[in-house]
Amino acid sequence: MFLAWKEIRYAKLRYGLIVGIMILVAYVVFMLSGLANGLADGNRKAIDDWEATTIILSEDSNKVVNASQLQQSDMNRVTAKEKAGIGVYGTAIEKKSGGEKTNVSIFGTANDSFVVPKIIQGRLYQKNNEMIVSENLLSEGYRLNQLIKINDRLLKIVGISKATTYTIAPVIYLNPTAFKTLKYGDHSSGAEPINMIATKGQTTITQQKGQTKLEKMTPATFIENIPGYTPEKLTLNTMIYFLFVVVTAIIGIFMYVITLQKTAIFGVMKAQGVATSYLVRSILAQAFLVGIIGVVIAVGLSILTSLVLPSAMPFAIHHTQWLLYSVILVFVAMLGGLFSMRTVTKVDPVTAIGGE
Template sequence: MFLAWNEIKKNKLRFILIIGVLMLVSYLVFFLSGLAEGLKDMNRESVDKWDATAIVLTVESDKSLYQSSMSLENVDDITADEIAVITQMNSIAGNGDNKTNVSIFGINKDEFIMPNVTDGDVFTNENEVIASDALKDSGFKIGDKLELSSTEESLTIVGFTNKARFNAAPVLYTDMSTVNRFKYGEAVDANKDTINGIIVRTKDVSSISDNQDLEVTEIESFIQKLPGYTEQNLTLNFMIYFLFIISAVIVAIFLYVLTVQKISMFGIMKAQGISNLYLSKSIIAQTFILAAIGVVVGFGLTILTGAFLPSAVPISFDIPTMLFYGLVLIVVAIAGAVFSVLTIVRIDPLKAIGG
């Protein structure tokens, strides 16, 4: 450690360049991890808000809430501690100045999936909605009349709830009769008992239903089947994994070049009796110091950047994940130093000093 630190102090510019590269790589890794976490949240916030065990959909729906359609009578086929029904539709909502894609959930407000209201009141009449607070950033407020692309009727925002997005779209919560009227129009009477899914809380998932037309899906599996969710996460995670490899290669190249430049010096040190183990430890210690400084600076810059990003950027920092990635970056950097260690071990003192 003594030798490693003294060399860093003596050749500041050279090692600052290495730290700078490691800092940029770690900054990109941390930022991508935050982006991946933020995009995951955008897709699953409202589902996590249910705090449910499973969801019951029709077999033909392929685990899609929107494609599932069943009758309220199917609730009689369900055995669970708590049961909630839901109907869902997608639309474009506008308040005259702004428009955005929304997902509308029809629910019963006396059931457990009823969201908490963080601002305003709960809906008490038809056509009243509790909206995701993500809409606030888009210029929506309590009292706004929302015109929907799929109907001539309008909705009124009476309250807001936090963390309520589904498949990246802000959610509007209202009563089931309102959603069914919007979906079926004049045929609403014939479809008044139609729902999209049944959400349950229970300890024994296997005993929820034996109806052959219904499929019980655990919540995490349901989330994984959301359109684009898995593909999006895999893409960002592969980018992070490749950055780990790139980090190892960069460190290996830098340290190898530095080691080659110092072959004669290492040869003299070995001729004086300094062991390969001591020199190898010095290289490893030097790599650890450089990587640790680069990762810490990159971590700090990422948190600082997050504080200034607009709310429209879907980013969420999971500190335990970031710390794990930081540790991995340090480990792969040390792994990249192995080539330099092997070079030192192979140095012949006599040849290195020109003997």
């Protein structure tokens, strides 16, 4: 390590270029990771907040909630410690006075359901023209006791819950009757339609002939089938994995070129009795230091960047994942350093110093 650090300090420009490239690649890795996590969390946060153990949809929905059509009466076929029938609806809202519209995700369920979040301001909805909204909707200019327009109907914000999102949109909760009117209009039948049933505890389903078949799944399976969730995550993660390969190649090429330039020096050191294993360890130590310095600076830059990103750009730091990526980046940097090992081991002291 001493020899490695000594050489890095001596050839600051040369190794500075390698560190600079390492910083840039690692910075892209952490930024892509933050964006991928932000998108994933934005799609699933409200579902995670429920802490449900099972999600039930209609069997013919192909695990997609918007394609699942159930009725409140279907809850009688489900046995669980706690259960909640939920209608799901994505639409846009605007202030009573007009202005820009804001996309939201609406959940229609009874106000005593376990999925309804705790209120941090105001109260729970009681009437058909009342609702509660997630706190992140306040940044769009909405406030407690304000009337808002949804599908030409006026509803009042009577409560505010903690910030959350579903399909990258703030969340609204209201009662099943209000949900039915908003989604299906005034002339819909008397039954209260829902899209899903969420449960806690051991869950059993009674399938009845002539009725919609029900399918239960874990919340993780439900989330994976949210439209766009899995393709977005897979695409961004693939880019991150490709960058690991890029780091290996870049560090390997740079270290190989530097090693070739030091062939004569290595020859002299071997002639003086320096072991080949010591020289190999020195190269690996240089790659390790390059990786550590690059990753630490890249993490710092990524955190600073996250502080100035607009609120419309979802970004989330998962510390465990970033730690894992940091270890992988340092490891692949050292792997790149191994490319030079063969060159070092084959150096002949006599040939390297110009002998016959």
